[in-house]
Amino acid sequence: MLKFLCDIANKESRSCPLAQRFSKKQQAIADREQELLQIALQLVEAEGYANLTMDKLTAASPYSKGTIYNHFSSKEDVITGLCNTALRHEIHLFKKAALFEGSSREKALALHQAYLLSAKMQPILFSCVLTAKSPWVQEKSSPARIKAQQELEKEISDMVDQLLQNAIVINELRPKAGATVDLMAFAHWAISFGGIALLSSASETYSIDRLQGTDPFLYNLNCMLDGMNWLPLSTDWDYGQSWLRIEQEIFSAERQQLATALPEILR
Amino acid sequence: MLKFLCDIANKESRSCPLAQRFSKKQQAIADREQELLQIALQLVEAEGYANLTMDKLTAASPYSKGTIYNHFSSKEDVITGLCNTALRHEIHLFKKAALFEGSSREKALALHQAYLLSAKMQPILFSCVLTAKSPWVQEKSSPARIKAQQELEKEISDMVDQLLQNAIVINELRPKAGATVDLMAFAHWAISFGGIALLSSASETYSIDRLQGTDPFLYNLNCMLDGMNWLPLSTDWDYGQSWLRIEQEIFSAERQQLATALPEILR
DNA sequence: ACCTGAACACCGTTCAAGT
DNA sequence: ACCTGAACACCGTTCAAGT
Numbered sequence: 171m172l173k174f175l176c177d178i179a180n181k182e183s184r185s186c187p188l189a190q191r192f193s194k195k196q197q198a199i200a201d202r203e204q205e206l207l208q209i210a211l212q213l214v215e216a217e218g219y220a221n222l223t224m225d226k227l228t229a230a231s232p233y234s235k236g237t238i239y240n241h242f243s244s245k246e247d248v249i250t251g252l253c254n255t256a257l258r259h260e261i262h263l264f265k266k267a268a269l270f271e272g273s274s275r276e277k278a279l280a281l282h283q284a285y286l287l288s289a290k291m292q293p294i295l296f297s298c299v300l301t302a303k304s305p306w307v308q309e310k311s312s313p314a315r316i317k318a319q320q321e322l323e324k325e326i327s328d329m330v331d332q333l334l335q336n337a338i339v340i341n342e343l344r345p346k347a348g349a350t351v352d353l354m355a356f357a358h359w360a361i362s363f364g365g366i367a368l369l370s371s372a373s374e375t376y377s378i379d380r381l382q383g384t385d386p387f388l389y390n391l392n393c394m395l396d397g398m399n400w401l402p403l404s405t406d407w408d409y410g411q412s413w414l415r416i417e418q419e420i421f422s423a424e425r426q427q428l429a430t431a432l433p434e435i436l437r
Numbered sequence: 438m439l440k441f442l443c444d445i446a447n448k449e450s451r452s453c454p455l456a457q458r459f460s461k462k463q464q465a466i467a468d469r470e471q472e473l474l475q476i477a478l479q480l481v482e483a484e485g486y487a488n489l490t491m492d493k494l495t496a497a498s499p500y501s502k503g504t505i506y507n508h509f510s511s512k513e514d515v516i517t518g519l520c521n522t523a524l525r526h527e528i529h530l531f532k533k534a535a536l537f538e539g540s541s542r543e544k545a546l547a548l549h550q551a552y553l554l555s556a557k558m559q560p561i562l563f564s565c566v567l568t569a570k571s572p573w574v575q576e577k578s579s580p581a582r583i584k585a586q587q588e589l590e591k592e593i594s595d596m597v598d599q600l601l602q603n604a605i606v607i608n609e610l611r612p613k614a615g616a617t618v619d620l621m622a623f624a625h626w627a628i629s630f631g632g633i634a635l636l637s638s639a640s641e642t643y644s645i646d647r648l649q650g651t652d653p654f655l656y657n658l659n660c661m662l663d664g665m666n667w668l669p670l671s672t673d674w675d676y677g678q679s680w681l682r683i684e685q686e687i688f689s690a691e692r693q694q695l696a697t698a699l700p701e702i703l704r
Numbered sequence: 705a706c707c708t709g710a711a712c713a714c715c716g717t718t719c720a721a722g723t
Numbered sequence: 724a725c726c727t728g729a730a731c732a733c734c735g736t737t738c739a740a741g742t
Contacts, residue, residue, distance in 0.1 A: 218573035224735055234708045235736085245735065297571075300634070303642065304564075306485030320643065327644040346671070349656065352647050356635070357657045359644065364631020367567070368623070375570065376587065377594040377626065380619050389616065390624045393664030394657075397671075404613070404664075491716055501727045502717085512716065 203241050206231060207251050214252070214294050219301075222248070246310035250319060253302035256295035257322035260288045263424070264329055270420050274337035275400045276412045281333065282362050282391055283416050287424050289366045296370070330355045343400045354398060361394045362387075388413055470508050473498055474518050481519070481561050486568075489515070513577035517586060520569035523562035524589035527555045530691070531596055537687050541604035542667045543679045548600065549629050549658055550683050554691050556633045563633070597622045610667045621665060628661045629654075655680055 209230045214222050224245055228235045242248045263284035270280040289296040301307060308316065334351050337343035345354065365387050368375075392404040417425055476497050481489050491512055495502050509515045530551035537547040556563040568574060575583065601618050604610035612621065632654050635642075659671040684692055 218571070220573050223733085225733075236708055236738085237706080239736070240706075304485070306487050324643050330644075346659075352644070353653055353656050355644055356632075356653050357660055360631035360635055360653075360657055361628050361661070362631070363635060364627035364629070365623075367634065368627055368630060376591050377597075377619070377622055386620055386623050386627075389620050390627055390661075392613075393624055394628070394660050395664065397660030397662065397664030490714085492714070503719085503727055504725080506717070507725075 202233070203251075206233075206238065206241060207248070207255055210248050210252060211255070211294070214298075224248075243312040244310045246307045247312050247315060249298060249307055250302045250311040250315045252295060252298045254315065254318050254322060256288070256292060256299050257319070257326070259292065259295065260285065261322065261325055261329075263288050263421075264326060266420055267416070268329065268333075270416055272412065272415075273402070273407075274333065274340060274342045275395060275402070275407075276409075276416070277333055278337070278358070278395065278400070279391065279409060279412055280416045280420060281330065282358070282387075283413065283421065285362050286366060286387060287421055287428075289370060290428055291424060293370055296366070300367075327355065330358060337400065343398070346399060349398070357394060357398065361390050365390050385410075466508075469500070470518075473500075473505065473508060474515070474522055477515050478519060478522070478561065491515075510579040511577045513574045514579050514582060516565060516574055517569045517578040517582045519562060519565045521582065521585050521589060523555070523559060523566050524586065524593070526559065526562065527552065528589065528592055528596075530555050530688075531593060533687055534683075535596065535600075537683055539679065539682075540669070540674075541600065541607060541609045542662060542669070542674075543676075543683070544600055545604070545625070545662065545667070546658065546676060546679055547683045547687060548597065549625070549654075550680065550688065552629050553633060553654060554688055554695075556637060557695055558691060560637050563637070567634075594622065597625060604667065610665070613666060616665070624661060624665065628657050632657050652677075 206227065210222060210227055213226055213230065222245070224235065224238065227248070228238055231238070242251065264281060267280035267284035268277070270277055272280075302311070302319070331351055334343065334354055338345065338351075343354075369386070388409065392409055396403050396405075473494065477489060477494055480493055480497065489512070491502065491505065494515070495505055498505070509518065531548060534547035534551040535544070537544055539547075569578070569586070598618055601610065601621055605612065605618075610621075636653070655676065659676055663670050663672075
C-alpha cells in the first residue's frame with residue numbers, strides 16, 4: 171500500500187508540482203523512497219552490484235530494516251526501483267532530443283544520442299534496466315513497481331513510434347516491403363542497445379578494444395538507417411556534422427557533465 | 438594450479454582426443470570440473486541466477502566445499518567458467534555455419550543464425566557471457582579462466598574478420614568510405630547481440646511483445662547489410678529463402694532439438 | 705499505523721585436521 | 724598432495740514488541 175502511494179506521489183510531484191492531492195505524510199514517504207534509491211545507487215556505483223546489500227542499505231540510511239522492507243518487498247524490488255529511475259532519466263533526455271530542429275532522420279539521431287548519453291551518464295542504471303527485466307528479478311518485484319515500469323516503457327515506445335510515423339507521412343522514411351513501424355522501432359532499439367551494451371560492458375574484449383578512436387556508434391546507425399531507406403542517405407548528407415550539432419545545440423550541458431569525470435571507454 | 442591444468446586438459450581433449458600428454462589424474466580432475474559446471478548450469482537453468490549458490494553446488498555434487506574451491510576461486514569464477522562453456526558451444530556452431538555454400542553475404546547470414554541459435558539453445562549461458570564481462574565478476578575470476586576466455590573470444594573474432602576480408606577481396610562487400618573491417622565486425626556483433634538480448638530477456642516489454650509473428654532478426658540484418666553495401670542487396674535477393682536453406686542444410690539437428698521444448702518467445 | 709532490531713535460516717570463504 | 728567439513732562473518736527476510 172505504501173509502495174503504491176509512493177509511486178503515485180512521485181509521479182504527481184513531477185507532472186504537476188503544485189498539486190496538493192496528497193498529505194504531507196505521503197509526500198514525506200515518497201521522498202524517503204527516493205532517498206533510499208539514491209543511497210542504493212551510490213552503493214552500486216561505488217563497488218558494483220555485489221555491494222548492494224539490504225544490510226548496507228540499512229546501515230547507510232537513517233532507517234531500520236523494517237522500514238526499508240516497508241518500501242521495498244525485496245532486494246530485487248530495489249533493483250526495479252533503480253530501473254524506473256533510469257527510465258525516467260531516459261525519458262527526460264528523449265524529451266530534450268525531440269526539440270532538435272532538423273530533418274526526420276536527424277531527429278532520430280537525436281533520440282539515439284539521448285539514449286547513448288543516458289547510458290554514458292549513468293552506466294550502472296543503464297545495466298539496471300536489463301537486469302530488472304530478467305525473470306527472477308521481475309518475479310520478486312512488487313506489482314506496483316512493475317506497473318510503473320511498464321508505463322515508463324510505453325511512454326518511450328510511443329515517442330519512437332511517433333517519430334517514425336511522422337517520417338513516413340512526410341515521405342522521408344520509405345519503408346521496405348513488409349516493414350511495419352513496430353519492426354522498424356525494434357531495429358532502432360536493437361542497434362542502439364547492442365552497441366551501447368557491448369561498448370560499455372565488454373571493453374576488455376579484443377574485438378571491441380581495437381575500436382578506440384573511431385565512432386562505431388554512428389557508423390552502425392548510418393548503415394541501419396540507410397538500409398531502412400530513411401532519406402537523405404548517409405552518402406548524401408554528413409551525419410557526423412548533424413551529430414555534432416545535436417551535441418552542441420541540445421546536449422551541451424550533459425556533455426560538460428560527462429567531461430568532468432567518468433569511465434574512459436565511453437567518453 | 439589445478440585450474441590451469443584443467444583448462445589445458447580440456448582444450449587438449451577437444452583438439453586432439455588421442456593425446457596422452459596428461460596423466461589420468463589430471464584428466465580426472467578436468468572431467469570433474471566439467472561435471473561441476475554441468476551441475477552449476479542445471480542449478481541456474483532451474484531457478485535463475487539467484488539459485489546458484491556454492492552451498493547448493495556442493496550439495497548437488499558428490500564433492501566437498503573445499504574441493505569445489507580447489508577448482509573455482511570464487512562464485513564469480515564459476516560464472517566465468519559457464520561463460521567459457523557458452524563460447525565453446527558458440528564456436529562449434531560457427532564452424533558448422535562456415536560450411537554453408539553460398540554467396541559471402543549468405544555466409545554472413547549463416548554466422549548470425551549460428552549466433553542466434555546458440556542463444557536460443559542455451560539462453561542462460563548466453564546471458565552468462567555478458568554477465569561474465571562485468572567488472573566485478575571479472576575481478577573475482579581466476580587469471581587462468583580469464584585467459585581462456587580471451588582466447589575463445591579471439592577465435593570468434595578471427596572467424597568474422599576472415600569472412601569480411603574475403604567478401605571485400607571478391608568485391609561483394611564494398612565498404613563505405615572510412616569503414617574498416619574492425620568497424621564492420623563490430624556492427625555485425627552489435628545488431629545481432631542487441632536483437633537477441635532484447636528478444637530473449639525483455640519479452641515482457643510492450644514494444645517487443647507486439648512483434649510476435651514477424652521475423653525481426655532477419656529484417657534488422659537486411660537493413661544493416663544493405664546499408665553496409667554488401668551485395669547482392671536484399672532488394673535483389675530473397676534472404677528469407679537463404680535463411681531457410683541455412684536452417685535446413687546446416688542446422689536441422691539444432692532446430693529439431695529446439696522444437697522439442699524451450700522458451701516460447703524465441704521459437 | 706508505522707517503526708524497530710533481535711532472531712533465523714542461509715550464504716561465501718577459509719583453514720586446521722585428516723588421508 | 725588433495726580432500727573434508729566445521730567455523731566465521733555476513734546476508735535476506737520476518738515479526739513480536741514497542742511508540
